[in-house]
Structure formats: C-alpha cells, structure tokens
Amino acid sequence: MERSNYHTQPTANGNQEVQSSVVYIRDLYKSFGNNHVLRGFNMDLFPGENLVIIGKSGSGKSVLVKCLVGLIEPDSGILKILDQDITQLAQKEMDELRTEIGFLFQGSALYDSMTVRENLEFPLRRHPDKVPGSSETDSLVEDALESVGLLHAIDLMPEELSGGMKRRVALARALMLDPKVIVYDEPTSGLDPITAKEIIHLIMDIQNQRGTASIIITHDMDCARVIANRMIILVDGVNYAEGTYQELYKNPDQKVKAFFK
Amino acid sequence: MPSTITLPKSLRTYLSEAGLITRFAIRFGKEVFMPPYELREFLRQCYILGYKSLPLVAVTGFIMGLVLTLQTRPTLMEFGAEAWMPSMVGISIVREIGPVITALICAGKIGSSIGAELGSMKVTEQIDAMEVSGTNPFRYLVVTKIMATTIMIPILVILADFIALCGSFLVEYTKGAVSWQLYFSQVFAHLDFGDLMPSTAKSFFFGFAIGLIGCYKGYNSKKGTAGVGRAANSAVVVSSMLLFIIDFVAVLIADIFYEL
Amino acid sequence: MKRDTGDNIKLGFMVTLSLILFVIAIYFIGTKQNLFGQNFYITAIFNNVNGLQSGNNVRFAGINVGTVDKIVIVSDSTVEVHMKMGEGVRSYIKKDAIASIGSDGLVGNMLVNISPGNGEQPAVENQDRIASFSRTDTDDILNALSSTNENIALLTRNLLTITEKINEGEGAITALLNDPGMSENLKSTFSNIEEVTKSALVATNRLGNVAQDIENGKGLLGFLLNDTTVESEMKLVLAKIHESGDNLQTASVNLQQATSALNQGEGTLNALLYDSSMSNDLKQSLANIKVSSALLTENMEAMRENFLFRKYFKEKNKENDRE
Structure with a gap:
C-alpha cells in the first residue's frame, strides 16, 4: 500500500512539506487466543501533529499503544517508529528507541515506593549519556516539574498527591528524556472535568513548546475536540474512519455518529 | 487442538502453575547474570526485606527459645538430664526450628509484601512504565528481590538462631543458674558441621523460594484490586508450602552427605 | 541518597553481625574437631567398637583431646579406629598408652578413652598404633560387681568376728x-x-x-x-x-x-x-x-x-x- 494513497495531509503546524511519518503502522494484527483485537490497523503520525485515536472500551486502543512502545509484540504487520521496525529490534536497540517515546499511562503509573524526584530521575538512570552530571539531573528534574507547576511537590511521595497532581508528575516524567513522540493513554480518565481541562491545556502547552508528535488515546470527545489535529476512530481493531474533528462530526456513518452524541 | 489425555482440572492447574513457576525461575537464572546489575536497588531491597524483618524475626526467635526450653525442661528433668538441655535446644534450634520458623515468618511478611507490591505495580501499569523508560523491570524488581531474600533469609536465620539460644539461655539461667560460658560451650559441644551447614544451605533455598513465589505471584497478578489481594495471599500460601517441601528434601540430602 | 547511606549502614551492621556469629560458630565447631592447627593421627585395633562413630570424642585423662576420624573394618574380627588429635597433646601420650572404648555416662555417646602407660616410653608419633583394651560389656561389669559384693560380705563378716573378739x-x-x-x-x-x-x-x-x-x-x-x-x-x-x-x-x-x-x-x-x-x-x-x-x-x-x-x-x- 502506497503511503501517498493513504494520507498526505500537511501537518497542523502549517508545515506544507510532505514529511516522512514518525510512526508508521501497516496491517497490524494482534489476537489473544480467539479474541482478535487488532485486525489490520493502519496509521501514520507526522512530526508535530496531535493525533487522537478514539474508540469504545475493548476496541483495541490499549493494545495498540502497548504495541507502539513494544510492551506487546504484534502477531504480524509493520510497526516503524522513527524509521526503525520495532518488531525487529534487539532489546538494547529497543531501549535506545524508547528514549524517543514518552508514555503517559492511564493511571499515571508513578512508582509508589519512590518520591516524586526519584520518579522523575528514574527514566534517566539507564541513559547517562543524556544527562552528564548529577547537578544537571537535579536541574532537569526541577525544570520538568516547574513546567507542570509542581516544583513544591518534589520530595513528596505519590500517595500524598491528588489524582490531577499525579497525572502532571507522570507527564513531567514522560518528558524527561525529551522524546520526539509522546503517547497519552487516556490522559483525562478518572479526573474531574476541571482538572481534565487543565491537563488538556498542559498537554497543548507542551506540544506548542516542544513541537513533538503526539498520539492521544481517549474516549473523551471534549478532550478530542480541543486537542486533535486529526482523529482516527477505532472500531473492532481497524481504523474505521479518520479526519479532522469537523470532518468526522459531519460523517453520516452510524458508527461514527455514535461517538458524537 | 483436542488434548489426548484429559486431566482433572485441579491437576491441570497445578501442573501449569508448577511449569510457569519453573519458567519464571529459569528466567531469573538467566537474567541474574546479565548486566546492568541493579546494585543500588538490591541493597535497598536487602534493607527493606531483610533489615525491616529483623525485629519480627528477633521477637519470634526469642520467644521460640523461651518456649522450647520451658516446654522441654520438665521432661528432661524427669530423667535427670537437665544437663542435656543446652545441647538439645541448640541442635533443635540450629537444625530445624530456627530456619523453618524464620522462613515461615518471612514468607508471611516478605512474601505477602512482595506479592502485593508487584501485584499493585502490575495493575497500575508501573511495571509497564518501567519497561517503557528503558529499565528492565524483571531485573530491577524481580531479580533484586529474589537475590535480596536469598541473601537475607540465611542472615536472618543466623541471627534468629542466636537470639533463640539467648532466650533459651535466659530460662536456663533463671531456673538452673547455668553460666553463660557453660551454656554456650554445652551448645557447641554437640553441634557439628552436619548440623550447621545443611541448615544454612537450606536457608538460602528458603530465601530463594520466598522471593521467587512472591515475585511470581505479584508479577503475574491479574487485573484489579482483587488480583493484588489474591497475589499476596497465594504468595504466602504457596511459599509456605514450598518451604516444607524444601525442608523435607533438604533433610534427605543432608542425610546422604553427613550420615557417614 | 542520604537516606540510602543510613539504611546501608544499618544493613551492613546486621550482615556483619550475622557473619561474625556464623564464623564464631564455625570456629567453635572447628576447634572441637581440630580443624584448625596441627593434628596428628593414631590408630588402635578393636574387636568390637560398641557403636562408636566417627566424630565421637577421644579422651585422655578425662579431657576431650580429639575425635574419631574414621573407623575401618580390617577383617572379620578387627576394626581399626583412626583418631585425630591436636599436636599439643602428643607429648603426653606415650607409645604404651592404651585405648579403650567407653561411654559418656550410662546413656551417653560412645567415646575412646586413652589411658596413660608407664610414662617411660617416648611420645607417640603420627600414625602410630597404640594398644587397645576392649571394653567390658555391662554384663561383665555387673557379674564382676556381684562377685566382688560376695567377697566384701565375706570379708566384713570375718572382720566383724575379729573386731568383736578385740572388743571383748x-x-x-x-x-x-x-x-x-x-x-x-x-x-x-x-x-x-x-x-x-x-x-x-x-x-x-x-x-x-x-x-x-x-x-x-x-x-x-x-x-x-x-x-x-x-x-x-x-x-x-x-x-x-x-x-x-x-x-x-x-x-x-x-x-x-x-x-x-x-x-x-x-x-x-x-x-x-x-x-x-x-x-x-x-x-x-x-x-x-x-x-x-x-x-x-x-x-x-x-x-x-x-x-x-x-x-x-x-x-x-x-x-x-x-x-
């Protein structure tokens, strides 16, 4: 399948050049026993864009993102990140590549036994090349926390933080290695609408500052409307429909309409 | 694919569980020698799992020594053999009671805490988060914990043995006015390497079993808070049972080496 | 970091303490078996070792001076007992010393007793064989005791008559x-x-x-x-x-x-x-x-x-x- 046939839309940042995609997925299949979760999923992510993948529970969103970061190995298909096929990579190369991918987990996934500072230092420990000195580690951690507005919480334990604060610390942690791609798994789930909105704005701010490409997995339409440059509707393991929020809003298909109620 | 033999479901569950635990142990055996070594985390786990268990182990050990001596004393006195108390208590503590009681206490304390910790880390995707940030969670979480228990349980056993003997000495001292020197020279008079070495060796296996089962149950915990609870619970149950099996096997093996 | 250092100190203390205890235990058991220091070996031949085992104590003048190293069956009626002792007691055990098998108390462990000889002989050498005296069984002891008792009774009766006469x-x-x-x-x-x-x-x-x-x-x-x-x-x-x-x-x-x-x-x-x-x-x-x-x-x-x-x-x- 030719990429030009698939999607050639310019990036949202007004960059008119056709760029090679940051993430490139073709015919991705994954099943667990008789449960066929992904059935030939295709996707491209271009530099600097916010791609929202939306779908119902059990449509394969989580499996998709886990495939993206190599937590789950797909049964078949091509999955390239920054032109590297992650299904072919050795563990060491995979770890290298992972420094380019930030991941914000659904439940924040902060390490309970560590302070906020240690949580943020954790991604650095295996990549000393990225941080030459310990004083720089400190400043890096402080900078990251400051960018999410939680510098005062640096020595607290995760259990002392509220849900929204946790999410922000997790976001700071995902940014520690200055990734080129950030994957957000349900960034607003479990948060009240106001906090959710704060998080969404934070994500957008970071996006604007750093110009990273983002994949946002969600079922929250408000979130999608604000954030998305482009959307993919995931139904039964395939990209059922895609386009901007406006395009999809006008889509007459019943299954697509169901998301906009 | 239809299976040719249909086994009872419980037996099938048991066998697959045993297979999975073996596979987990083999994975540990492979990864333990692979760099990077998580030395700092290992020391931290030694502190948390070992040092923090010391008060509990010390108290139980002390009470075991007291109780054992108080219970045995009247019987031996009937035979006029109080002089045998120190060596008898010494041998039973060093050979069996010290290692087994300590290991059981630790299976309860450490096994459940490992099971619950790893279980909740699994459920809240912390293990995934670790993997994503380029740290091998198996090496960081599992290998360090199993190594820590394998090293720390024998150390706890030695300390527990000593504290239990102190407890026993206290009884002898108050009831029989036995001096410190006499008591301990009596204890060592009948202790052999055949008592000390197998029990120390089996303590390593106890520690390994506690760490292995705790980690296995936690690492493979099912989703949800119920899964965490079950992981902690079955970590304790399975490792306690395994301890007795190891103990039995250890006695048989020790007999072969030290009988003649 | 600071917390880590403190924790490590406590951990180090605990580990060191237990290692010291372990080494002490090994040392005491080892000295009992003469594992450290110079040793010498002597043997003795017995007809019957009465359940003596390797590892049992060897006593000289009532002091534990060594252990039974091994017991070898030489022929159908002779058993060779190898004893291991610290070099320090060698000068006191002479070539005419006699080994016998006894027990520690009525129900205690078996042990080898070495009785001194005349003291005129030179000290034993390594791998020497000393004479042995097979332990009398308890039956023999009891028999001997009963005949002794009879003799004593006879003797006292005689003494009584004598003393009576004297008194009179x-x-x-x-x-x-x-x-x-x-x-x-x-x-x-x-x-x-x-x-x-x-x-x-x-x-x-x-x-x-x-x-x-x-x-x-x-x-x-x-x-x-x-x-x-x-x-x-x-x-x-x-x-x-x-x-x-x-x-x-x-x-x-x-x-x-x-x-x-x-x-x-x-x-x-x-x-x-x-x-x-x-x-x-x-x-x-x-x-x-x-x-x-x-x-x-x-x-x-x-x-x-x-x-x-x-x-x-x-x-x-x-x-x-x-x-």
Missing part, C-alpha cells in the same frame, strides 16, 4: 594393740610377708617349670627325670613349699591382726592408716599373696594329678593319718 578384750590381740612397739613389728611383718610371697612365687614358678618339663617329656625324658638327683631336688622344693605355706599362714594371721588394729585406729597405728606408702605396700602384699597362693594351690593340684608325685602324696596322707 580376749587373748593377746588386745595386748598387742596396746603395744606401742607394734608398728615396728607390723612393718617387719609386712616386709616378711613380701619376702615370703616372693620366695613362694619363685618356688612355685620353678615347680611349675619342672612339672611342665615332666609332662612334656613323657617316656624317655620322664624316665630320665625320675633320677634320684632330681628326686632329691624335688624333695627340697617341696620342703620349701611347705615352709612357705607355713609362712603364709603366719603372715595372714599377722595381717588379720594388722587390719583389725588399723580398724581400731589407736596409738601409733592411727598414723599408719594415713601413711600412703604403707597402705600401698599393704595392697601390693595382698595382691602378691593372692597370686602366689593361687599358684600354689594350682601347682599342688597339678602335682597331685601327676603320676610321679602320686606316690609321694599318698605317703604324705598316710603320715598325716598316722599323726
């Missing part, structure tokens, strides 16, 4: 007891007894030899021996035996007096009781008497049976009858 102040014994010169007499008596028993021993030995020769040399040799010279020598010997027998009788009377006097514990005799060399002499004499008298009766019996002497004894009996 009969005869010369009482007078003797009050005699301050008694001790001198007693001493000379003892030396007499010793002499007598010695000569008796010599005589009986000679007699025994002769009788042996006669018995062995039946036929021609027996004929030769029936020579008159031999006969006269024989007569001389027999006369000596007679003499010694009489002496023995007096000696035992003296002895009885002496013992009862000792029991009385008066005058100079009391001092004698505490004279250890004296009592040793006494013991020695008693033992000698026992041995020699036993030999005597044995030889007498032998002679009676021997055809050469049959005639003599018949005559002797007749003489006695006449008297």
Whole structure:
C-alpha cells in the first residue's frame, strides 16, 4: 500500500512539506487466543501533529499503544517508529528507541515506593549519556516539574498527591528524556472535568513548546475536540474512519455518529 | 487442538502453575547474570526485606527459645538430664526450628509484601512504565528481590538462631543458674558441621523460594484490586508450602552427605 | 541518597553481625574437631567398637583431646579406629598408652578413652598404633560387681568376728594393740610377708617349670627325670613349699591382726592408716599373696594329678593319718 494513497495531509503546524511519518503502522494484527483485537490497523503520525485515536472500551486502543512502545509484540504487520521496525529490534536497540517515546499511562503509573524526584530521575538512570552530571539531573528534574507547576511537590511521595497532581508528575516524567513522540493513554480518565481541562491545556502547552508528535488515546470527545489535529476512530481493531474533528462530526456513518452524541 | 489425555482440572492447574513457576525461575537464572546489575536497588531491597524483618524475626526467635526450653525442661528433668538441655535446644534450634520458623515468618511478611507490591505495580501499569523508560523491570524488581531474600533469609536465620539460644539461655539461667560460658560451650559441644551447614544451605533455598513465589505471584497478578489481594495471599500460601517441601528434601540430602 | 547511606549502614551492621556469629560458630565447631592447627593421627585395633562413630570424642585423662576420624573394618574380627588429635597433646601420650572404648555416662555417646602407660616410653608419633583394651560389656561389669559384693560380705563378716573378739578384750590381740612397739613389728611383718610371697612365687614358678618339663617329656625324658638327683631336688622344693605355706599362714594371721588394729585406729597405728606408702605396700602384699597362693594351690593340684608325685602324696596322707 502506497503511503501517498493513504494520507498526505500537511501537518497542523502549517508545515506544507510532505514529511516522512514518525510512526508508521501497516496491517497490524494482534489476537489473544480467539479474541482478535487488532485486525489490520493502519496509521501514520507526522512530526508535530496531535493525533487522537478514539474508540469504545475493548476496541483495541490499549493494545495498540502497548504495541507502539513494544510492551506487546504484534502477531504480524509493520510497526516503524522513527524509521526503525520495532518488531525487529534487539532489546538494547529497543531501549535506545524508547528514549524517543514518552508514555503517559492511564493511571499515571508513578512508582509508589519512590518520591516524586526519584520518579522523575528514574527514566534517566539507564541513559547517562543524556544527562552528564548529577547537578544537571537535579536541574532537569526541577525544570520538568516547574513546567507542570509542581516544583513544591518534589520530595513528596505519590500517595500524598491528588489524582490531577499525579497525572502532571507522570507527564513531567514522560518528558524527561525529551522524546520526539509522546503517547497519552487516556490522559483525562478518572479526573474531574476541571482538572481534565487543565491537563488538556498542559498537554497543548507542551506540544506548542516542544513541537513533538503526539498520539492521544481517549474516549473523551471534549478532550478530542480541543486537542486533535486529526482523529482516527477505532472500531473492532481497524481504523474505521479518520479526519479532522469537523470532518468526522459531519460523517453520516452510524458508527461514527455514535461517538458524537 | 483436542488434548489426548484429559486431566482433572485441579491437576491441570497445578501442573501449569508448577511449569510457569519453573519458567519464571529459569528466567531469573538467566537474567541474574546479565548486566546492568541493579546494585543500588538490591541493597535497598536487602534493607527493606531483610533489615525491616529483623525485629519480627528477633521477637519470634526469642520467644521460640523461651518456649522450647520451658516446654522441654520438665521432661528432661524427669530423667535427670537437665544437663542435656543446652545441647538439645541448640541442635533443635540450629537444625530445624530456627530456619523453618524464620522462613515461615518471612514468607508471611516478605512474601505477602512482595506479592502485593508487584501485584499493585502490575495493575497500575508501573511495571509497564518501567519497561517503557528503558529499565528492565524483571531485573530491577524481580531479580533484586529474589537475590535480596536469598541473601537475607540465611542472615536472618543466623541471627534468629542466636537470639533463640539467648532466650533459651535466659530460662536456663533463671531456673538452673547455668553460666553463660557453660551454656554456650554445652551448645557447641554437640553441634557439628552436619548440623550447621545443611541448615544454612537450606536457608538460602528458603530465601530463594520466598522471593521467587512472591515475585511470581505479584508479577503475574491479574487485573484489579482483587488480583493484588489474591497475589499476596497465594504468595504466602504457596511459599509456605514450598518451604516444607524444601525442608523435607533438604533433610534427605543432608542425610546422604553427613550420615557417614 | 542520604537516606540510602543510613539504611546501608544499618544493613551492613546486621550482615556483619550475622557473619561474625556464623564464623564464631564455625570456629567453635572447628576447634572441637581440630580443624584448625596441627593434628596428628593414631590408630588402635578393636574387636568390637560398641557403636562408636566417627566424630565421637577421644579422651585422655578425662579431657576431650580429639575425635574419631574414621573407623575401618580390617577383617572379620578387627576394626581399626583412626583418631585425630591436636599436636599439643602428643607429648603426653606415650607409645604404651592404651585405648579403650567407653561411654559418656550410662546413656551417653560412645567415646575412646586413652589411658596413660608407664610414662617411660617416648611420645607417640603420627600414625602410630597404640594398644587397645576392649571394653567390658555391662554384663561383665555387673557379674564382676556381684562377685566382688560376695567377697566384701565375706570379708566384713570375718572382720566383724575379729573386731568383736578385740572388743571383748580376749587373748593377746588386745595386748598387742596396746603395744606401742607394734608398728615396728607390723612393718617387719609386712616386709616378711613380701619376702615370703616372693620366695613362694619363685618356688612355685620353678615347680611349675619342672612339672611342665615332666609332662612334656613323657617316656624317655620322664624316665630320665625320675633320677634320684632330681628326686632329691624335688624333695627340697617341696620342703620349701611347705615352709612357705607355713609362712603364709603366719603372715595372714599377722595381717588379720594388722587390719583389725588399723580398724581400731589407736596409738601409733592411727598414723599408719594415713601413711600412703604403707597402705600401698599393704595392697601390693595382698595382691602378691593372692597370686602366689593361687599358684600354689594350682601347682599342688597339678602335682597331685601327676603320676610321679602320686606316690609321694599318698605317703604324705598316710603320715598325716598316722599323726
């Protein structure tokens, strides 16, 4: 399948050049026993864009993102990140590549036994090349926390933080290695609408500052409307429909309409 | 694919569980020698799992020594053999009671805490988060914990043995006015390497079993808070049972080496 | 980081403490088995080791000086016991030391006891074999005890009659007891007894030899021996035996007096009781008497049976009858 046939839309940042995609997925299949979760999923992510993948529970969103970061190995298909096929990579190369991918987990996934500072230092420990000195580690951690507005919480334990604060610390942690791609798994789930909105704005701010490409997995339409440059509707393991929020809003298909109620 | 033999479901569950635990142990055996070594985390786990268990182990050990001596004393006195108390208590503590009681206490304390910790880390995707940030969670979480228990349980056993003997000495001292020197020279008079070495060796296996089962149950915990609870619970149950099996096997093996 | 350092110190303390305890335990068990320091090995052969095991203690003068290293079956009736001991005790164990198997208390572990020899021999060398003495079983001990008891009962009965007589102040014994010169007499008596028993021993030995020769040399040799010279020598010997027998009788009377006097514990005799060399002499004499008298009766019996002497004894009996 030719990429030009698939999607050639310019990036949202007004960059008119056709760029090679940051993430490139073709015919991705994954099943667990008789449960066929992904059935030939295709996707491209271009530099600097916010791609929202939306779908119902059990449509394969989580499996998709886990495939993206190599937590789950797909049964078949091509999955390239920054032109590297992650299904072919050795563990060491995979770890290298992972420094380019930030991941914000659904439940924040902060390490309970560590302070906020240690949580943020954790991604650095295996990549000393990225941080030459310990004083720089400190400043890096402080900078990251400051960018999410939680510098005062640096020595607290995760259990002392509220849900929204946790999410922000997790976001700071995902940014520690200055990734080129950030994957957000349900960034607003479990948060009240106001906090959710704060998080969404934070994500957008970071996006604007750093110009990273983002994949946002969600079922929250408000979130999608604000954030998305482009959307993919995931139904039964395939990209059922895609386009901007406006395009999809006008889509007459019943299954697509169901998301906009 | 239809299976040719249909086994009872419980037996099938048991066998697959045993297979999975073996596979987990083999994975540990492979990864333990692979760099990077998580030395700092290992020391931290030694502190948390070992040092923090010391008060509990010390108290139980002390009470075991007291109780054992108080219970045995009247019987031996009937035979006029109080002089045998120190060596008898010494041998039973060093050979069996010290290692087994300590290991059981630790299976309860450490096994459940490992099971619950790893279980909740699994459920809240912390293990995934670790993997994503380029740290091998198996090496960081599992290998360090199993190594820590394998090293720390024998150390706890030695300390527990000593504290239990102190407890026993206290009884002898108050009831029989036995001096410190006499008591301990009596204890060592009948202790052999055949008592000390197998029990120390089996303590390593106890520690390994506690760490292995705790980690296995936690690492493979099912989703949800119920899964965490079950992981902690079955970590304790399975490792306690395994301890007795190891103990039995250890006695048989020790007999072969030290009988003649 | 700071917290880590503190934790590590505590952890280090705990680990070090347990290692120290472990090393102490190894050290104590090791010194018990002489694992550290110079060792030497000696062996002894037994018929039966009575359940001795390797690792059991070896005692010398009641002190644990080593352990049984291994036990090897040499043949159907001999077992070789290898003992391992610290170099420090080697100079005290002489080449004529005797190993025996005993037990630690009635129900205790088996152990090897090494009894010292005369002390005139040089010290044992590594891998030496020392003599052994098979342990008497408890049955034997009990049998010996019962016969000893019987003897004691007999002895005390005799003593009782003697002391009663003394108490009643009969005869010369009482007078003797009050005699301050008694001790001198007693001493000379003892030396007499010793002499007598010695000569008796010599005589009986000679007699025994002769009788042996006669018995062995039946036929021609027996004929030769029936020579008159031999006969006269024989007569001389027999006369000596007679003499010694009489002496023995007096000696035992003296002895009885002496013992009862000792029991009385008066005058100079009391001092004698505490004279250890004296009592040793006494013991020695008693033992000698026992041995020699036993030999005597044995030889007498032998002679009676021997055809050469049959005639003599018949005559002797007749003489006695006449008297």
